[in-house]
Amino acid sequence: MMIDDDNKILDEAYKILRANILFSAVGKKLKTIALVSYSPSEGKTTTSINLSIAMAKAEMNVLYVDADLRKSIIYKDLPDTKLSGLSEYLLGEANISDIINKTSLNHFSYVNCGKQSNNSAELLSSDRFDRFLKDVEGLFDIIIIDTPPLGSVVDGRIIASKTDQTIIVIEANRIKSKNVIDMKKQLLASNAQILGVVLNKINKTDYKGYYGSYDYYGSKHKDHKKWFNRKKKMTKKEDQK
Ligand SMILES: Nc1ncnc2c1ncn2[C@@H]1O[C@H](COP(=O)(O)OP(=O)(O)O)[C@@H](O)[C@H]1O
Ligand SMILES: [Mg+2]
Numbered sequence: 001m002m003i004d005d006d007n008k009i010l011d012e013a014y015k016i017l018r019a020n021i022l023f024s025a026v027g028k029k030l031k032t033i034a035l036v037s038y039s040p041s042e043g044k045t046t047t048s049i050n051l052s053i054a055m056a057k058a059e060m061n062v063l064y065v066d067a068d069l070r071k072s073i074i075y076k077d078l079p080d081t082k083l084s085g086l087s088e089y090l091l092g093e094a095n096i097s098d099i100i101n102k103t104s105l106n107h108f109s110y111v112n113c114g115k116q117s118n119n120s121a122e123l124l125s126s127d128r129f130d131r132f133l134k135d136v137e138g139l140f141d142i143i144i145i146d147t148p149p150l151g152s153v154v155d156g157r158i159i160a161s162k163t164d165q166t167i168i169v170i171e172a173n174r175i176k177s178k179n180v181i182d183m184k185k186q187l188l189a190s191n192a193q194i195l196g197v198v199l200n201k202i203n204k205t206d207y208k209g210y211y212g213s214y215d216y217y218g219s220k221h222k223d224h225k226k227w228f229n230r231k232k233k234m235t236k237k238e239d240q241k
Contacts (some may be wrong), residue, residue: 004228005104007179008159010050010181011054011077014050014051014053014054015027015054015200016130017047017050017051017054017059018051018055018200020053020240021033021051021167021195021196023070023126024195024196025059025165027105028096028164028195029164029165030142030164030165031137031141031142031164032133032136032137032142032143032162032163032164032165032167032193033038033142033143033144033145033163033164033166033167033195034145034147034156034159034160034163034165034166034167034192035047035051035144035145035146035147035166035167035169035198036147036150036160036166036169036179036183037149037150037151037166037168037169037170037171037175038130038149038150038151038170038175038179038183039149039151039171039175039179040147040148040149041153041171042169042170042171042174042175042200042201043169043171043198043200044146044147045066045068045146045202046200047146047169047198048064048145048146049064049146050182051144052064052108052110052144053077053105053108055107055141055142055144055183055184056105056107056141057104057107059107059141059143060107060141061107061109061139061142062108062109062135062140062142062143063100063109063110063111063139063140063142063143063144064108064110064111064140064144064146065110065111065136065143065144065145065146066084066086066110066111066112066113066146067086067124067147067148067159068113068146068148068155069086069087069090069113069114069116069117069120069123069148070116070148071113071116071148072122078090078196081112082098082099082101082110082138083112084097084098084099084112084113084114084220085099085111085112085113085114085115085118086112086113086114086116086132087114087115087117088097088114088115088119089111089122089128089132090117090123090124090126090128090129090132091115091117091123091128092128096132096136096139099112099114100139105122105168107186109140110191112225113135120153120155121153121154121155121158123209124158124159124162124198126157129158129161129162132171133162133163134154136241139190140214142162145159145163147159147160147171149185150183150187151179151183153240156190157186157187157190158190158209159212160187160192161190161191161192163192164193165171165193165194165195166187166192166193166194166195167194167195167196167198168180168183168184168187168194168196168197168198169197169198170197170199171200171201171204172199172200172201172202173201173203174238175192181233189200
C-alpha cells in the first residue's frame with residue numbers, strides 16, 4: 001500500500017510538471033526542450049527522464065537525448081541499446097537511425113551520449129547538431145535534452161540557444177542565488193527561451209502544504225528504476241573525480 005502511495009505521489013509530481021510546461025508553452029514553439037542547471041547533481045537527468053516518461057504516458061512521442069557528451073555512459077544493461085550515440089552522429093560516424101533506441105515503454109525512445117568527447121562544445125556548435133535537431137523534430141512530438149552543468153562547461157548554453165525552450169533545474173537550499181542569476185543572464189545572452197524553473201529536492205517540511213514535490217524516493221517503478229540506478233552510478237563516479 002505504501003509503495004502504491006509513493007508511486008502516486010511521484011507520478012502526480014511529474015504530471016503536474018508536464019501540465020505546467022504545456023500550459024506555459026501555449027502559443028510558443030515546444031518541440032525541443034533543454035534542461036540545464038548550474039552545478040552537477042541538481043537533478044537534470046532525474047527530471048529529464050521522469051518528465052519524458054510522464055509525457056510518454058500522455059501518449060506524446062518522446063525522445064530523451066543524453067547530451068552530456070563529456071561523460072560517456074552507455075546503457076548496456078537496457079535491452080538492445082545501440083552502442084552509437086549523439087557524439088558518433090555529430091562526428092559523422094552514425095546516422096539518425098543508428099542512434100535512436102526504442103524502449104518497452106510505449107512512446108518513449110532515447111539517444112545515448114555516445115563515446116566521450118573532449119571537443120563537445122565544437123561538436124554541438126556544428127551544423128551536424130542543427131541537422132540532428134531537425135531530424136528528430138520530424139520523428140517525435142517532443143525532444144527532451146539533458147545537458148552538462150552550465151557552471152563548468154559551455155555546452156548547455158550552446159544547446160539552450162538551439163532548442164525551442166529551456167528549463168532551469170535548481171537544487172533547493174544549495175545553489176547560491178548569484179550563480180543562478182549569472183546563469184540566467186548567460187542563457188538570455190545566448191538567446192535561450194527560458195520556460196521556467198524546477199525547484200528540485202525541496203525539503204518537504206519547509207514546504208508543508210505544497211502540492212507535489214519532485215521527490216521520487218520510494219519509487220518502485222520499473223522504468224524509472226533502471227534509469228536511476230544507471231544514473232546514480234554515473235553521479236557517484238563523477239563525484240569521485
Ligand atoms: N527530487 C529528488 N529527490 C531526491 N533525490 C534526487 C532528486 N532529484 C535527483 N536526485 C538525486 O540526486 C542525484 C543527482 O541527480 P541527477 O539527476 O543525476 O543530477 P544531474 O543530472 O543534474 O547531475 C542522483 O543521485 C539522484 O538520484
Ligand atoms: Mg546528469
